[in-house]
Amino acid sequence: MSAFNFSDLAKNLLLKQKENWEQCNNGYDSLNSVQDKIFSFDSFTIKVQFNPGRIVSTAAKVDTKSISERRCFLCRENLPQQQNSIEYIDNFLILCNPFPIFPEHFTLPSIEHTQQNIKNSFSVFLDFTKDLSKYYSVFYNGPKCGASAPDHLHFQAGSKYFMTIEKEFESVKAAHGKKIFEASDVEVNSIDDGLRKFISIEGTSKKTLENVFEKFFNCYSIFNYSEPEPMLNIIGFYENETWRIIIFLRAKHRPSHFFAEGDKQIILSPASVDVGGVCITPLEKDFEKITQDHLREIFWEIFLTKEESNLFAKKLVSALQS
Ligand SMILES: [Zn+2]
Structure with missing residues (x-):
């Protein structure tokens, strides 16, 4: 089926589920009372969103x-x-999330x-990213990353x-990206924007992307060893017949602020959406308290360090050239 179909099928499923599933309708209604704060960094913004439905x-x-x-x-x-579902290729389903972050x-x-295993499912991830691209982006949270x-x-x-x-990917890449590999149908960048460390893979051929991802994954599995798989979050979006895959290089799931006691505690448990620039705080007191410095502390803690990400980029260059 074409990209057109699955995007529209999903959109229709949600319209229907809001009509015939009360919990789902209530979840989307509660998005009306969400509040935002926006913090500007040099080439990007991080939004903090108070969303009590996500506790x-x-x-x-x-x-x-x-x-x-x-x-x-x-x-x-x-x-x-x-709950109704749409059957997707490769034995997957499309379901409406009744506790939404997104509209x-x-x-x-x-x-x-x-x-949860990205090595064996990256191909389906690419299919979903393309087939839902008319309205949606797709993301993956590692088993220990949200x-x-x-x-x-x-x-x-x-x-x-x-x-x-x-929306800010191009400006972040221009300001902070290092191109570490390029071929006719793929480009790989290593990016450290001062808060986040990530690898981007952009390309037009599914086969090439799978090959590059396999090399990335093998290299990263050794560099940042963890069971059952190395720590990462992945966001994929598809436009102009090109996939953009952003892989966040995580060192930790929950920051120390999550476990702190009393006034120091901030309940923020970063997964793809948070590192993608929308940090969800389900408690109002945390939303009111959080500052730009808190965001720096939280992000510095949950990503590889600057030195680690530089070293990894070097290893990845060799792996990609082999
Ligand atoms: Zn199950």
């Missing part, structure tokens, strides 16, 4: 014990009765209950250009 997800327990004791909310047999927000789970169901393979999709990095 369940932000504070979700994702340790192995808690996960094994709950009913998986992405398995088909456990979906709420009112339109979807969860894209595998039909099979299998662990996925609230690390035991069930899934991606998410949300309204295009909602995350500030999507």
Whole structure:
């Protein structure tokens, strides 16, 4: 099916679900009371958004014990009765997220209950990114980087250009990017914008992107070893027949502010959307308190250091040239 179809099918699914699933409708209604604060950095902005509907997800327990004791909310047999789905190629579903961050927000789970794993699913990630691109961007949270169901393979999709990095990518790349590889149909950049460290892969050929990603992944798995996979978040968007894949190089899931006590605590649990430029605070007191310096501290803690990301870029150059 063409890109046109899945984007429109998803949009229609959400329209219908708002009519026939009360919890879903309430979730989207609650977006009307969301508040924003915008912080400007040299070539980009970070938005902080107070969204009380997200407390369940932000504070979700994702340790192995808690996960094994709950009913998986992405398995088909456990979906709420009112929840409808669209079957996507490669045994995936398109579902409406009833606890939205985006004006339109979807969860894209595998039909099979299998662990979050980007190495085996990057090809589907690229398909989704292209097929939903009329209205949406797609993202992946690693099992230790914000996925609230690390035991069930899934991606998410949300309204295009909602995350500030999507519109600001070119300016951030121009100001802070280092081109580390180029071929006729692909370009790879290493970017450290002072807050975030990431690798971008841009290209027009799915096959080339898969090859480059495989080399990246093997190199990163050794450099930033972690089980079950190295720490990362990925945002993908597709425009002008070109994929743009942004891979955030994470060192940590939750920053120390999350675990601090009393006045020092800020409940912010960074995943793709947050590092993509929209930080979600489900508590009003945190939203009011948070400053530009807090954002610096939080981002510095959860990404590789400047030295580490420089070193990784060097290793990646060799890997990509091999
Ligand atoms: Zn499951």
